[in-house]
Amino acid sequence: MDLHKLSGWEIAGKIKAKKLSFEEVFDYFHNRIIKFNPQLNAVVRWFDKPLEFNRNSDSPLAGVPIVIKDNICLKGKETTCASRILKGFVSPYDSTVVQKLKNAGLQILGAANMDEFAFGSSCETSCYGPVKNPWDKTRVPGGSSGGSAAVVSAGLSPVSLGSDTGGSIRQPASFCGVCGLKPTYGKVSRYGLIAFGSSFDQIGPFSRDIQDCLYLLNIISGKDPKDSTSVQAEPLKNLSVQDISGLCIGVPKEYFIEGLSEDVDKTIRQALSFFKNNGAVIKEISLPSTEYSVAVYYILASSEASSNLSRFDGIKYGHREKAESLSEVYFKTRAKGFGREAKRRIMLGTFSLSSGYYEAYYLKALKARQLIKEDFKAAFKKCDLMITPTSPTAAFKIGEKLDNPLSMYLSDIFTISASLAGLPALSVPCGFTSQGLPVGMQIIGNYFQEEMLFNLAGFYQKNTDWHKKIPQEYE
Amino acid sequence: MNNFEPVIGLEVHIQLNTETKIFCSCPNSFGDEPNTNICPVCVGLPGVLPVFNQRVLDLGIAVSLGLNCRIAKEFIFERKNYFYPDLPKDYQISQYMVPLGSDGFIEINSRKIKIKRVHMEEDAGKLIHTQNGSLVDFNRAGVPLLEIVSEPDIFSAQEAYQYLNELKLTIQYIGASSCDMEKGFLRCDANVSLRRQGDKELGVKVEVKNMNSFKAVRDALSYEIKRQANVLSKGGRIYQETRLWEENKQKTIVMRSKEEAHDYRYFPEPDLVRFFVSDSQIENAEQSLPELPPAKRKKFREFYKLREKDSEVLISNPKAAAFFEQACRNRDDFQNIANWVIGPLQEALNTSSIGFEEAKIKPADLLKIIDMVADGGLNNIAAKNVLAEVVNTGGDISEIVEKKNLRQVSDESSLEEFARQAIEESPKAVKDFYSGKENAIMFLVGVVMRKSKGRANPKIVKGVIERRLKNAQS
Ligand SMILES: [Zn+2]
Numbered sequence: 029m030d031l032h033k034l035s036g037w038e039i040a041g042k043i044k045a046k047k048l049s050f051e052e053v054f055d056y057f058h059n060r061i062i063k064f065n066p067q068l069n070a071v072v073r074w075f076d077k078p079l080e081f082n083r084n085s086d087s088p089l090a091g092v093p094i095v096i097k098d099n100i101c102l103k104g105k106e107t108t109c110a111s112r113i114l115k116g117f118v119s120p121y122d123s124t125v126v127q128k129l130k131n132a133g134l135q136i137l138g139a140a141n142m143d144e145f146a147f148g149s150s151c152e153t154s155c156y157g158p159v160k161n162p163w164d165k166t167r168v169p170g171g172s173s174g175g176s177a178a179v180v181s182a183g184l185s186p187v188s189l190g191s192d193t194g195g196s197i198r199q200p201a202s203f204c205g206v207c208g209l210k211p212t213y214g215k216v217s218r219y220g221l222i223a224f225g226s227s228f229d230q231i232g233p234f235s236r237d238i239q240d241c242l243y244l245l246n247i248i249s250g251k252d253p254k255d256s257t258s259v260q261a262e263p264l265k266n267l268s269v270q271d272i273s274g275l276c277i278g279v280p281k282e283y284f285i286e287g288l289s290e291d292v293d294k295t296i297r298q299a300l301s302f303f304k305n306n307g308a309v310i311k312e313i314s315l316p317s318t319e320y321s322v323a324v325y326y327i328l329a330s331s332e333a334s335s336n337l338s339r340f341d342g343i344k345y346g347h348r349e350k351a352e353s354l355s356e357v358y359f360k361t362r363a364k365g366f367g368r369e370a371k372r373r374i375m376l377g378t379f380s381l382s383s384g385y386y387e388a389y390y391l392k393a394l395k396a397r398q399l400i401k402e403d404f405k406a407a408f409k410k411c412d413l414m415i416t417p418t419s420p421t422a423a424f425k426i427g428e429k430l431d432n433p434l435s436m437y438l439s440d441i442f443t444i445s446a447s448l449a450g451l452p453a454l455s456v457p458c459g460f461t462s463q464g465l466p467v468g469m470q471i472i473g474n475y476f477q478e479e480m481l482f483n484l485a486g487f488y489q490k491n492t493d494w495h496k497k498i499p500q501e502y503e
Numbered sequence: 504m505n506n507f508e509p510v511i512g513l514e515v516h517i518q519l520n521t522e523t524k525i526f527c528s529c530p531n532s533f534g535d536e537p538n539t540n541i542c543p544v545c546v547g548l549p550g551v552l553p554v555f556n557q558r559v560l561d562l563g564i565a566v567s568l569g570l571n572c573r574i575a576k577e578f579i580f581e582r583k584n585y586f587y588p589d590l591p592k593d594y595q596i597s598q599y600m601v602p603l604g605s606d607g608f609i610e611i612n613s614r615k616i617k618i619k620r621v622h623m624e625e626d627a628g629k630l631i632h633t634q635n636g637s638l639v640d641f642n643r644a645g646v647p648l649l650e651i652v653s654e655p656d657i658f659s660a661q662e663a664y665q666y667l668n669e670l671k672l673t674i675q676y677i678g679a680s681s682c683d684m685e686k687g688f689l690r691c692d693a694n695v696s697l698r699r700q701g702d703k704e705l706g707v708k709v710e711v712k713n714m715n716s717f718k719a720v721r722d723a724l725s726y727e728i729k730r731q732a733n734v735l736s737k738g739g740r741i742y743q744e745t746r747l748w749e750e751n752k753q754k755t756i757v758m759r760s761k762e763e764a765h766d767y768r769y770f771p772e773p774d775l776v777r778f779f780v781s782d783s784q785i786e787n788a789e790q791s792l793p794e795l796p797p798a799k800r801k802k803f804r805e806f807y808k809l810r811e812k813d814s815e816v817l818i819s820n821p822k823a824a825a826f827f828e829q830a831c832r833n834r835d836d837f838q839n840i841a842n843w844v845i846g847p848l849q850e851a852l853n854t855s856s857i858g859f860e861e862a863k864i865k866p867a868d869l870l871k872i873i874d875m876v877a878d879g880g881l882n883n884i885a886a887k888n889v890l891a892e893v894v895n896t897g898g899d900i901s902e903i904v905e906k907k908n909l910r911q912v913s914d915e916s917s918l919e920e921f922a923r924q925a926i927e928e929s930p931k932a933v934k935d936f937y938s939g940k941e942n943a944i945m946f947l948v949g950v951v952m953r954k955s956k957g958r959a960n961p962k963i964v965k966g967v968i969e970r971r972l973k974n975a976q977s
Pocket of ligand 1: 524645
């Protein structure tokens with residue numbers, strides 16, 4: 029049986045009906061990782077048997093295998109954020125999402141490769157080497173959750189978890205042709221997620237089938253007493269995909285700009301016509317502060333990151349260089365332990381917070397963030413949700429942007445605004461470029477309106493089959 | 504020297520005596536084995552998040568109100584970034600832009616010394632240096648602190664000393680901290696600068712650290728004021744720097760100059776939400792605030808009418824003051840009770856090396872002893888004997904008196920034999936008495952007291968001996 033062509037909930041159904049055992053399912057995907065991972069480098073650590081899980085769960089994903097990003101702490105296992113500095117760090121505790129997965133009966137297969145500390149949009153900054161895009165192994169899978177996107181795309185796991193700070197779930201979902209959701213900020217506990225930009229970070233699900241995404245979100249979300257920024261919200265109801273007539277879809281004009289590839293533009297417009305033909309109202313809207321979003325994001329997220337990464341100092345855990353004095357421990361360990369991009373962000377953030385620059389950079393960016401939130405608030409008075417391209421281009425070549433950070437940063441230009449505002453946003457595959465590379469559309473909703481995103485995506489998947497496409501090699 | 508006026512500001516940290524730490528549920532306790540009261544959160548493991556302990560806010564509000572501060576209706580925490588091995592996250596969660604309390608004062612010598620701010624923050628761990636290298640104990644990491652910063656509104660080392668005592672007393676009355684400096688529950692840094700008499704502008708300030716007692720603060724400030732005056736009067740210049748007080752050498756030495764000062768890169772702590780303090784929360788806190796030293800002093804002066812010195816001794820020990828007040832409830836011999844509390848009771852506690860909080864004696868026990876002494880059932884020596892026991896064991900006073908056979912003997916006939924023996928055995932004292940040295944009789948009284956094992960009523964004994972001597976003479 030080709031289990032990798034089934035959705036997670038279909039696999040769970042077969043387990044429940046005793047047509048499959050937990051072990052058979054685990055072994056099937058475990059073997060696919062062993063077979064395909066050497067060419068993809070999407071998984072950095074996999075386990076011979078699943079981590080202890082609840083065998084009596086009645087969750088709709090009970091027994092389903094899952095890969096989690098290497099920045100989500102797993103008790104008793106190394107968790108490294110794909111960084112040399114955390115090599116050897118074994119977490120003594122489970123993150124809240126991992127606890128919830130285990131309770132819901134999911135079988136954890138292993139940890140996914142990523143950009144070091146989630147700094148990147150290509151998975152090229154990992155200390156384990158770059159991840160390859162299953163659709164074209166000369167190309168990147170996107171980042172930073174590129175490993176999580178690639179495993180689902182290549183059928184090494186039915187579902188996975190990533191984390192999104194400025195687009196780190198949505199952009200790789202788009203590059204790999206799978207669904208990926210960044211939930212509303214606060215919907216999912218961050219306890220156990222190794223922080224990058226604390227006021228942005230959210231853990232979110234990847235899957236091919238949108239129903240899996242919804243189930244997974246229901247499993248991992250909820251108020252957590254260990255995370256003061258988490259929020260209680262009702263679990264989502266099952267998909268309702270019958271009718272979208274009258275739904276008002278806003279299309280922000282600032283997102284259709286120079287630099288947007290023709291293929292992507294064409295594909296998104298096709299999806300928009302599809303919705304229009306099915307009764308949705310397509311309305312041009314404006315998010316005037318969009319042009320500031322990349323600058324604002326890189327100042328704020330890097331500022332938070334510079335502080336969040338201070339604790340990796342060689343004193344308590346992880347890597348430590350031999351040194352003669354205390355300051356030498358810090359200098360040598362951090363010089364050796366962090367990669368180039370991590371150092372760049374730490375420098376940028378430290379600078380933005382320094383006395384004399386704080387007002388001009390950090391504080392100003394904080395104010396601009398408020399403007400961007402106001403933009404969305406106004407826009408959501410005029411529409412129910414928004415559709416934009418997830419990324420200006422399809423997957424680019426490995427090495428193409430590595431030496432040009434600015435052009436790398438711009439590949440997140442469409443995902444960053446929703447992150448700044450803390451809004452939920454979903455990337456759904458909606459076609460291919462002329463070169464056969466997947467394209468994703470981003471659906472942005474108002475706070476805690478994930479259900480609306482899923483319903484629209486569900487309607488789309490019911491009537492299209494982009495999400496069923498599997499790269500040929502992994503059929 | 505006289506041309507200069509010192510201007511001092513004090514920065515005090517106190518450890519709050521909450522059950523648990525400020526951002527995790529580890530116990531807040533002192534003196535345990537290193538690294539036993541720790542968890543992923545207070546050790547700053549990757550991925551952990553702080554959760555604020557509301558009890559810290561309650562105590563923070565109470566102390567702020569006790570120091571006459573305005574309470575912020577809305578506050579956040581901020582990160583103070585610097586690298587040090589005892590700081591698990593290499594940043595400290597503190598408050599910067601908006602402190603919990605601000606614009607308060609402490610009144611000393613009828614002058615209000617302004618308090619600039621009171622804010623909450625987490626403590627760091629502790630480095631332990633050994634021959635094989637340095638170790639870190641994180642038990643203290645995450646223990647809640649209040650930082651209380653005065654304005655540069657203190658004008659002598661003595662005033663600083665008084666400010667600290669009054670601050671400590673206020674916090675002890677509120678019950679927010681024991682302020683035990685030896686255990687590091689209270690720490691104090693000082694800023695001191697000199698200016699010419701009459702100048703409005705402040706001079707260059709020097710920060711002084713490493714003072715381990717209030718006396719050390721006073722000594723260090725006195726030293727530093729003299730040092731600066733000396734430099735300035737010779738036309739020299741004071742540099743903005745941090746100096747350490749060296750207790751052994753009784754002098755300050757340079758620790759770091761301004762150029763080496765940290766840039767802490769404060770910014771809002773994104774892992775915690777904004778907090779709001781409601782009016783009713785402040786009102787409740789105000790109402791449940793205990794009587795503080797100024798009000799106590801007024802009451803001790805005007806109601807109990809104690810001698811000022813006695814009043815100060817009692818008030819300076821909140822437990823003693825509480826004991827005294829409880830004892831006074833249905834009585835009016837306030838000064839007498841105060842004398843007993845400050846005198847024999849305090850002595851008994853000192854002898855047993857215990858404080859009022861550990862003592863088993865209840866106010867009613869002391870009253871019973873006082874009354875027994877007054878009506879002749881117990882003499883002062885026996886009373887001390889009873890106190891020595893009851894502070895440690897508690898129990899019924901009458902029973903203890905009976906058990907120890909301490910009831911005073913005032914019956915003359917029972918004392919006649921002791922008196923006869925004393926006179927017989929002390930011919931020199933008798934001779935002295937007859938030669939006009941009236942005081943010699945006290946020696947004889949002492950002999951009787953010894954023979955009666957302290958139980959004899961000395962007044963009666965004196966009468967009996969006097970009568971016997973006079974009778975023998977005639
Ligand atoms: Zn703890």
